[in-house]
Amino acid sequence: MHDPRVIVALDYDNKDTALAFVDKLDSSLCKLKVGKEMFTLFGPEFVKALIAKGFDVFLDLKFHDIPNTVAKACRAAAELGVWMVNVHASGGLPMMQAAKEAIATSSNPQTKLIAVTVLTSMDEAQLADVVSGVTPEQQVLRLAALTEKAGLDGIVCSAQEASALREKHSDDFLLVTPGIRPVGADAGDQKRVMTPPDAMKAGVSYLVMGRPITKAEDPIAVLKAVNASING
Numbered sequence: 545m546h547d548p549r550v551i552v553a554l555d556y557d558n559k560d561t562a563l564a565f566v567d568k569l570d571s572s573l574c575k576l577k578v579g580k581e582m583f584t585l586f587g588p589e590f591v592k593a594l595i596a597k598g599f600d601v602f603l604d605l606k607f608h609d610i611p612n613t614v615a616k617a618c619r620a621a622a623e624l625g626v627w628m629v630n631v632h633a634s635g636g637l638p639m640m641q642a643a644k645e646a647i648a649t650s651s652n653p654q655t656k657l658i659a660v661t662v663l664t665s666m667d668e669a670q671l672a673d674v675v676s677g678v679t680p681e682q683q684v685l686r687l688a689a690l691t692e693k694a695g696l697d698g699i700v701c702s703a704q705e706a707s708a709l710r711e712k713h714s715d716d717f718l719l720v721t722p723g724i725r726p727v728g729a730d731a732g733d734q735k736r737v738m739t740p741p742d743a744m745k746a747g748v749s750y751l752v753m754g755r756p757i758t759k760a761e762d763p764i765a766v767l768k769a770v771n772a773s774i775n776g
């Protein structure tokens with residue numbers, strides 16, 4: 545079965561606008577990501593509606609709390625029927641292991657679990673405000689190793705770290721990368737960016753794209769052009 549590589553970030557503040565966009569798509573073109581804004585506004589029912597339309601849904605809530613709390617949140621996400629959910633790797637090994645165990649013993653054990661390393665909106669200077677003496681790439685590699693040790697399916701990182709990660713992690717370890725910008729697109733608040741073809745060449749598994757698609761005059765045309773640029 546065709547596995548689309550683009551995950552569209554549905555960061556709309558209006559459910560009808562989001563659903564009007566989704567109704568022009570089909571699940572062979574992309575997967576969908578629901579993040580903090582839409583989940584807070586429209587809740588699990590909105591996620592279930594997207595799953596019912598046949599889409600793989602990545603629930604991007606980036607859980608970060610004590611192990612017991614994160615485990616229960618991940619179990620709830622898996623039981624919603626999502627394709628993928630995530631936690632922050634900086635929550636530590638016991639937290640990630642508890643989350644993995646909770647999903648494995650849920651009614652939807654095939655749900656993928658990945659961990660956020662260093663947000664793609666952070667550059668070296670911003671990272672230095674929270675962790676001293678490391679570059680984003682060094683911190684990503686360190687948290688990726690911890691994530692793999694916990695037995696998770698992969699990480700969220702920037703495509704800029706993908707080549708270095710692929711020297712240490714097999715192709716099965718998922719690299720899910722926001723901060724994807726076609727040539728000429730506005731970076732906005734993203735700092736560690738890469739184009740779709742360069743990201744795929746670097747070894748990325750899935751490209752997360754929001755505004756370059758959702759804010760475009762013709763979002764479906766942009767999505768199809770991105771797919772053509774990485775599949776052709």
Ligand SMILES: O=c1ccn([C@@H]2O[C@H](COP(=O)(O)O)[C@@H](O)[C@H]2O)c(=O)[nH]1
Nearest residue numbers: 553579662663664722723752753754755
């Ligand atoms: O490190 C991260 C983790 C998550 N995100 C999310 O991805 C999308 C990116 O949207 P764009 O509009 O393409 O910038 C957004 O939902 C973020 O919450 C991220 O950007 N970086």
